[in-house]
Amino acid sequence: MSPAPGTYRRGLRFLRRRRTVVARLLGWSLLETGQTFLLGQALARALDDGFLAGRRDTGLLWLGVAVLGVAAGALGTARVYAAVAQLVEPLRDVLVRHVVARGVRDADGGAVSRLTQQVEIARDTFAGLVMVSRSFVFIAIGALVGLVSLAPALLLVVAAPLVAGLALFLATLRPLARGQEAFLIADEAVSTRLATVCAGLRDVTAAGAQEPTAAGAGALVDREWRASRTLARWSVPRVLALAVGGQLPLLLLLVTAPWTLARGVTPGALVGAIAYVTQSLLPALRSLIHGLGTGGSRLVVVLRRLMAYEDEHAPSAGELLPSPARPELHPEPHPESRPQAPAQAQAQAPALEITSLTFAYGPDADPVLHGLDLVVPQGGHLAVVGPSGIGKSTLAGLAAGLLVPGAGEIRVHGRPARAPDAVGQRVLIPQEAYVFGGTLRANLGYLRPDPVPEPQLGAAVDLFGLGPLLDRVGGPDAPLDPAALSAGERQLVALARAYLSAAPLAVLDEATCHLDPAAEARAERAFAARPGGTLVVVAHRISSARRADRILVVDGPRTVCGRHRDLLTRSPLYRDLVGAWDLPDASDASDATDASDAPDAASQPALALGDADRVDAVAGADLAGDGGHVVAHRPFGQVKAVRDLGDRRPLGGER
Incomplete structure (x- = not known):
């Protein structure tokens, strides 16, 4: 499954309009690259130049540098959250305007579900994807640069399984998105059927239709169960991708340690490489796989469903919503005098x-x-x-x-x-x-x-x-x-x-x-x-x-x-009215x-009280006089005291 046509183009246009926010986000993310790079370097220098060389002060100094890097990274992460919010909330506003416009234009019965559920799914998953994908990219850059600076041989050991794990994970995204969409459609079908059945249980029982109704609802439940099982099967390749890309590099570093140490890799560099894998690459890859694997597929599905209407029924430029404050519902220009007739x-x-x-x-x-x-x-x-x-x-x-x-x-x-x-x-x-x-x-x-x-x-x-x-x-x-x-x-x-x-x-x-x-x-x-x-x-x-x-x-x-x-x-009802x-x-x-x-x-006939049409010429005792309104009264035979309708008093204290 691929996103709706034009989704990528809309996404790029959305980001281009917020270039300042994107630049700020990237700038603060660079601190994470520095933090990751310093972590492995500081550990390596603390061992090789400090503790193993008998210089404890030097070792402690390098550990202090690592602590400062962590503090700088925490500051960057805090600023990143603020920048992500400035991207996420405008996206939510755009989607809400699309959903509301569709609901108003097409009387879309699913607009409430899209507004309260699917838009929020898109908002939350987009925020999560920005965080995990950005974090993985900058952490991976810091770790890989750090490995090269420690010893190029260490990069060869780590990079190959990391790339293989990423490739395996990316290969699962398309079928995972298809499974996510099938599950969402099945879930919506079950919800719709249950809402209908629950509202008509009395009619179902009265008509003796329990078995066919249960069979129809059961078929939809089975369909959702099968979709959920299919979706669950794709968790196996994700676990395998995490093992290959995140845990296999650690195993290879330990297995090849004699070989790398024999070729000039220092013990500190080996410890630094292990820190890069365990403290940086493995957590970042785990977040990417779980976040992009679940949230990414959900985001693609939801955006496809939210935006598909706009692709099929693209409005003219005058019908688009130019701002959150005022939707432009009428494309015709307004002359300076009065609104004119439609087009010729x-x-x-x-x-x-x-x-x-x-x-x-x-x-x-x-x-x-x-x-x-x-x-x-x-x-x-x-x-x-x-x-x-x-x-x-x-x-x-x-x-x-x-x-x-x-x-x-x-x-x-x-x-x-x-x-x-x-x-x-x-x-x-x-x-x-x-x-x-x-x-x-x-x-x-x-x-x-x-x-x-x-x-x-x-x-x-x-x-x-x-x-x-x-x-x-x-x-x-x-x-x-x-x-x-x-x-x-x-x-x-x-x-x-x-x-x-x-x-x-x-x-x-x-x-x-x-x-x-x-x-x-x-x-x-x-x-x-x-x-x-x-x-x-x-x-x-x-x-x-x-x-x-x-x-x-x-x-x-x-x-x-x-x-x-x-x-x-011609109309007896009209004469009565x-x-x-x-x-x-x-x-x-x-x-x-x-x-x-x-x-x-004075000679108009009064409508009989309790008329079959249930429209009485009297107001209920608990109603204000309405100056001549037709009053829809209670069921047949339930009539309150007669009260004058022509009192001309304003309704509810109107002036």
Whole structure:
């Protein structure tokens, strides 16, 4: 097995960008070379020129030199750790950005595993490899130079088995990496199967499928066991390589001692050579074989798996992550006015096109959406309505490419919804708005590849009513504490951020649920008025649905799409929803697409309590009045005291 194509090139580019750190690492590593060289030399001189010659002071002096060498080496090793950290942490950041980008772009279900396990494996093994490989190289240089300076004959005795052991070890790396990858794949398969089986044990028992389920899981366990045995077999050549390269030189030094001493090698030089082998070469070779043999193969496997996606789906230059602080999610340039329509090649494609879409949460679950066909033209405004749990947010997630359809196709401006080049064409604003620590300017410009011009920033602040927040925090560049913001303020920040992005398709998944009707209407009108912009909104108020060009009523096999007046005739569920929603005041009625369609609020039928759709026209006694929200209530028949929905009070203390 070899690394993913381009891995070596990326690695060299990574090191070139950190030439200063690499130079510092090499510089401090030279102390280890000096320490190793002095160890054997000092012992040889202490014996030959000191103790054997009857000069004890000279012998002690040379031993003192050896101690100083050890102290200098310890200082160098301490500095080496700091330099290695400056290499390892940036590598981890690079891998994390790749994994996060993949997870966001492709809704990758394995991103959590890669982020929490495989990235950490790569980080730790890379650090270990840098330490052991660097240490072996510099220690070997110091030891071999020391042997030459003591007696060239000693080098001949030590170098041949050392080279043979290294060659044997290097020959095992490729099959060892293959075995490591096979074991990792088998382990992932076992984990995935066990997670599925454990979650469905009750269904397995109810269906009497214990034996086939156990057989399937057992086959995967056997596969992992075989992979682990294959991996374990390669420990034998590693032990043999260590014996040949590290222990055989010591044996040869002792066996050939009479021959070397007869040819002018001094007893001190022989002791120095033994010290080089036992105190330097053997420990360094042992660390190299165990570190590179296990950690190196794991690093190659993990990097191959982490980077393979980037090779297969290489993004354009505009989609790459330029810095840890702000991912560039939208490749289109931002003009000084407003975000414009997509490229001319996609000008005629619908903003959102769904064909025969089917989706279910699990292979044996009933489909949430089945055979859905939908076309939203560019510049269109679609509202999605339906009771809680019917699939509205699922549809939003599918349109955003976060979920994988079981069947059918979803295209965004002519591109497959999960294709990398579709990322810049849509933006999803969820119900739980995310605001990070920093400044308001940084939050609003998070989806921009360039700084937001002041006129655009000011226009967005005015459009979404962020002026009071701006005044309270002290301006766009003042520190912003997300915990100090209300839920409604966080939603306004998220809405303005999406508005300032280049994405022509905006999907609001109940992204205004914490806003009052006036603020909600202001936000939706802002998105609908964007040049070339398209709006899909999961509605939770009748006024929001009435502002749309068309309304999609999600109702399982009875899902229909049309205008308000048509749906009152065609969809019983929509009639019930309209009766449950009620228009709180005349301001919402004025938001209707056609004022003549606005029903009389006083004459709207109330939805029966405990309706089969589990959407009640009352709020629970423990819920704050929500100003006209549809409230998903408890199961059938469990109804709390009636409470007015039209109290117009802000939710959760919103202002």
